[in-house]
Structure formats: structure tokens, C-alpha cells
Amino acid sequence: METLVRATALSRRFGRHQALSEVELTLDTGQVLGLLGPNGAGKSTCLRLLAGVLAPSSGRVEILGTDLARQPRLAKRRIGYLPERPPLHPELRVDEYLRFCARLRGIPRERINASLDAAKHRCGLDRAGRQLVGTLSKGYQQRLGIAQAIIHRPRVLILDEPTEGLDPYQIRALRALIRDLAHECGIILSSHILPEVQAVCDRVMILHQGRVRYDGYPAADHNPHLWRIRLGDPEQGERLHALDSLDQVSPLAEARYRVVLKDGASAADLARELVAAGVDLHELHAERSDLERVFFDLTGAEEST
Numbered sequence: 001m002e003t004l005v006r007a008t009a010l011s012r013r014f015g016r017h018q019a020l021s022e023v024e025l026t027l028d029t030g031q032v033l034g035l036l037g038p039n040g041a042g043k044s045t046c047l048r049l050l051a052g053v054l055a056p057s058s059g060r061v062e063i064l065g066t067d068l069a070r071q072p073r074l075a076k077r078r079i080g081y082l083p084e085r086p087p088l089h090p091e092l093r094v095d096e097y098l099r100f101c102a103r104l105r106g107i108p109r110e111r112i113n114a115s116l117d118a119a120k121h122r123c124g125l126d127r128a129g130r131q132l133v134g135t136l137s138k139g140y141q142q143r144l145g146i147a148q149a150i151i152h153r154p155r156v157l158i159l160d161e162p163t164e165g166l167d168p169y170q171i172r173a174l175r176a177l178i179r180d181l182a183h184e185c186g187i188i189l190s191s192h193i194l195p196e197v198q199a200v201c202d203r204v205m206i207l208h209q210g211r212v213r214y215d216g217y218p219a220a221d222h223n224p225h226l227w228r229i230r231l232g233d234p235e236q237g238e239r240l241h242a243l244d245s246l247d248q249v250s251p252l253a254e255a256r257y258r259v260v261l262k263d264g265a266s267a268a269d270l271a272r273e274l275v276a277a278g279v280d281l282h283e284l285h286a287e288r289s290d291l292e293r294v295f296f297d298l299t300g301a302e303e304s305t
């Protein structure tokens with residue numbers, strides 16, 4: 001696997017405000033990395049540093065081994081960037097706008113038409129070429145923002161809140177596009193919505209107050225043995241200790257228990273045993289992953305248990 005992006009001790013201050021502190025980050029080929037965090041966490045700042053549109057106060061970024069500060073032109077050729085507010089020109093037609101972007105990117109004149117067609121095709125804009133940018137729906141404007149970011153076929157695609165403001169259908173379409181683009185480039189995207197990054201990313205970093213608080217693989221950190229139970233009657237909690245399917249029982253507040261299944265036991269076995277034991281079961285659900293716990297702790301949305 002090839003390392004596309006490597007950020008080392010990346011920090012940025014604005015005056016006295018430390019927006020980003022000592023961030024370490026790598027992105028490998030085929031990966032979709034999600035930067036997750038509440039408003040003001042430092043996501044956009046981090047993405048701007050990685051895209052080379054903002055200089056770090058300290059630390060460095062390498063794009064396929066090229067130092068972004070020392071050889072910015074070479075490094076930036078490999079990067080496509082969709083900022084939080086895409087620089088679209090409403091008075092231009094889609095083709096005019098993309099042609100303009102292609103020229104800015106230094107694509108040779110004879111390759112511009114082919115680059116335009118390829119980017120439009122990837123983003124489902126084949127038939128939108130003559131439409132005025134200002135008349136596109138928000139979802140199509142976002143597709144156009146991505147089309148301008150991939151027009152020069154970058155190896156690294158950086159997307160700042162790509163699904164922000166879209167309706168659920170547009171979000172679904174954009175997620176499919178992002179997954180599809182991941183066959184060709186590594187992708188880093190930001191979001192402040194947990195299910196969003198869970199749906200589309202295979203690796204997640206949580207930023208909070210400019211620092212990395214979690215860096216992991218959401219699919220891998222879910223422990224299938226860990227379950228959460230809520231009983232109707234707290235007096236019945238003792239009966240849990242006698243169940244064959246359970247290895248450990250940890251009481252939480254308000255008749256809630258965190259339980260660990262024995263190897264080989266399933267949640268269905270546990271449910272059957274609970275019913276057979278005459279327990280008044282109100283809830284049985286998979287325990288949150290580390291990712292979910294860190295996120296809910298940071299955003300204050302975790303239940304009181």
C-alpha cells in the first residue's frame with residue numbers, strides 16, 4: 001500500500017488561538033478517511049493545511065513523498081480540493097466553468113475537452129454542460145465542486161463537508177460517488193455528523209479543540225460480545241449472573257447493564273435465556289463502539305450511564 005499523505009506534528013495558530021495542535025495523519029491508497037468533530041474542532045483548518053491553501057505554523061505535509069511547503073506546485077498537482085464553500089461562478093455554464101478550472105490546473109489545451117468529459121461523467125453531469133451554474137440544485141452544485149476537484153485526476157481528494165446542506169437523496173448519491181472515486185484516489189473528508197462518516201469512511205479521526213482524540217477503523221473497533229441491557233425492574237438484575245450465555249455483567253444506572261457474551265454465545269441466545277428466566281426486558285442492543293463513545297462524550301450527547 002502506498003502512502004499518499006503524511007502529516008507530521010501539524011499545528012496552526014490564528015493569533016493567540018491554537019486551531020490545530022500536533023496532528024499526525026497518514027492516508028493510504030484506496031482509503032476514505034473521515035475527519036469528524038464538532039463545530040470549531042479544527043477540521044477545515046486541517047484540510048486547508050493538507051490542501052496547501054494555508055501554511056502551517058509548524059509541522060509538515062508530504063504528498064506522495066513530496067514536501068508541500070518546499071515543492072508546492074508539484075505536490076498540489078496531486079491534490080484535488082473541495083472547500084467548504086466551493087468557488088463556483090453562477091454566471092458561467094458548467095462547461096465554461098470546468099474549462100476555466102482545467103486551464104487553472106495547467107491541463108494542456110488538447111486534453112481539456114477529454115478532461116472535461118471525464119470529470120463530468122464521473123460526477124453524473126454529462127447532460128449539464130450547457131446549464132448555468134447558478135441554476136443547478138445544491139446537490140448538482142456539489143457534484144460540480146467535486147468535478148472541478150478531480151479534473152486533473154489527482155491522487156488525493158480533499159472534501160470539506162461534502163454533504164452539508166443536501167437532502168437525503170442527494171446525500172445518498174454523493175456517498176456513492178465518493179465510494180466510487182475511492183477506487184482512483186485516496187480521500188479525506190470532514191463532517192460533524194457521526195453516521196455520515198460511518199456510512200462512507202473506512203477510517204475515522206475525531207478532532208476536538210484542534211487535537212486528535214480518536215484514530216481508528218470503525219468497523220474493526222466494534223466488539224460483537226459487548227451488549228447493553230435495560231430491565232423493567234431493577235430487582236431482577238441478580239438473575240443476569242445466572243445466565244449461561246453471559247461472561248460478565250456490569251451494572252450501570254437505572255436498571256441498565258453492560259454485559260459481555262461468552263465465546264460462542266449470540267445475542268439471540270441471550271434474548272432466549274432472558275425470556276426463559278422471566279426477566280422483564282425493556283432493551284437489548286449492541287454496545288457502542290469506541291468511536292461512538294468518544295464522539296458522544298465529546299459532543300455531550302451520551303446518555304447519563
Ligand SMILES: Nc1ncnc2c1ncn2[C@@H]1O[C@H](COP(=O)(O)OP(=O)(O)OP(=O)(O)O)[C@@H](O)[C@H]1O
Pocket residue numbers: 014017019037038039040041042043044045046192
Ligand atoms: N482565518 C481564521 N482566523 C482566525 N480564526 C480562525 C480562522 N480560521 C479558523 N479559525 C478558528 O479556528 C478554529 C477551528 O476552525 P475550523 O474552521 O478549522 O473548525 P471546523 O472544525 O472546520 O468547524 P466547522 O465545522 O464549524 O466548519 C475555530 O475556533 C475558528 O474560529
